[in-house]
Amino acid sequence: MRFIGLLAVLLGWSLLAQAESLDTVQVPVDGRGDAQRQDALAEGLEQMLVRLSGQRDVLNEAVASEAASRLDRWVTRYDYNTLDDGSSALQARYDVNGLMAFMAEQGASVWGMPRPRVLLWLVEQGAGRGEMVVDGHPLYAQLVAQAQRRGLTLVIPKWDSEDLGRLNVADIRGRFDQQLRDASSRYPHELIAAAVLYQGEPATVSWRVLKDKSTLEDGREKTENDEEAVTALIDRVTDQLAARYAVKGAVSDLRTLLVVDQVDQLQDWFTLQQFLAGLSGMRRASLVQASGTTLTFGLDFSASDEQLRNLLELSPQLRACPDPAVAGPQWHYCWR
Template sequence: MAVTHKENRLFRGVVIVVALLWSLVPVSGAHAVVVSDLYQATVPVSGQSESQLAKAHQAGLERVLVRVSGDRNVTGRDGMEAHLEDARSLLESSQMVSGDNNDDRLQMTFSARAVNRVLAETGAPVWGMNRPLTLAWIAVQDGGDRGLLVETGESSEQGWSALIRDRASVRGLPLVLPPADRASDRTLLSEVWGQFMGQISRASSGIDHDLLAVVRVIRRNGGWQASWQYRGRGIEQSGSVTADNPSALASALVDTLAGELASRYAVTGGAINTGPYLRLAVEGVRSPSDYAAIKRALSQLNPVESVGAMTVTPDRIVFRVEHTGEVAQLQQNIALDDRFRALDGDSGDRSGQEADTSPILSYRWQSAAVAPSGEADQ
């Protein structure tokens, strides 16, 4: 829906009102990531016949639907089979590329609008591009050997670290492992194995992250088991998964974590274009570039349909934000951008808005804080 509030006039007001404002803005440390490849997939193909390409199109669409929805079972929803059979119609582009072993692969980009429409028609959730960054501390014991998984740069065909990273990429879950220099820290390894969250939180200082996953992997009954704790930004979960082999265990672990986050941040596809609106008051707006950055940041959030300025006063702008889903989901998505610091209540002038009973959220803009990684590329 379009929102018309004479925004050009208001923008000129922003230029005049805030250009001379000056304040110090604190910096804090959230590092949500913009996942820019949600609608892309690359799958192996055994040939270029019509039937072989059709299978590749379907496999690619299945990957995209899971990544965008956050639901690994999304392709089993009623009505989804027809869309999968017509996967080619959702393509924006495709090309043949060579894989690591010189095998043929089909690289595809699907239409975001078309994929979201499919999810809406089947009542599936849509999880936006702005996603929290998980720092995963994972200790693995295989027989008598115990070690900590770290960023090693190993090839995608080897090792636990690569299995975890590859599965996280498939699910669109931004995930990092500790730097390689932590691998030799035996005390730290013991803390991860014991899942001492306080010590691990302190050890994570200085490493970009929004959430902490602390995982213990061990052989058990001829297979593998991973026990995990997941904490941060209102999340405190624990559990365990089992599998017959490392690859299956990595998939089960990442799928569980991705599902937990999707349940919090995704909005129901069926709610698209039918959402309510609220007022979002932002203080600390010092320049036209701040205004533009705020509007761009809000527009990129998954639950947001449209953003328009309603009122402009010195240091403060009230936006009208049309959104899908619950207000709490919108707040959770905004919290991933550390430039928005939530304020208690609405402390600003409400003149001219007495008849507006829509919800109002209040934030202070921290322009010097770190923007979600990848936002500048959008």
């Protein structure tokens, strides 16, 4: 019992750290009066609704107007910053957990934590052999800002000598996925995105999202310029991931029993419990039984089995065991 209590404490700290990565927005302002502040806070709330639902059209739903009518309820603090160009911005922090609970109650989609880390290899083709968009590239700041706007957890490669020894830009254009996976192995990630931006009129960006040896999503976007192409890339990738991982479900009395074998370390227990409890739509993940290296959890999940299995795929340690799955509401996984 002491161990389970320790898990609960550590879990609370960890989920708080994840929530803090989503809770802050920065909105440009042309003054610091009451009217400008309220307008900026309302705009920030709209960004939060899009970020936490994963869907841009959430602003057309009733939940958006309902949330806006309670604006002061969601703002936990705000301050003003002076930007590098001398202009001002209001930086506001919102109650992420309260907003997600409110959105779920209103029947809106909720994309909670944990969110998959997406390792992005983006090539700007240009007129030469192509250049990787990494720190120092003219499009890097746009890339980071747009990912933050949508709440997409990006990992940007270093593109140093180690990367260059395993991968070149032609491999990304040519879809040589083995080289891509080899180069990606040094970075923490759950998903890999490979994209090529072709300059021109229009600018075009082609992209794919990979998990293990499979392509989850792909697309091709045309825009007026490179900056808009980066925005379109982030929007489309985020839209597709949110459609896969965000949860919109009704309350159910059903409970899934998840049996996980080969969990033999204290840290593994904590990691598994942390992962399950933090999934979008997970109302409760209770440890029902511990026998040797086998743990059985009761999962009170608010949406479909398919959505739950999609979310379980986000764990790099969980895999469906090679034996046939147990029939009925009991699932059999192994820890690796």
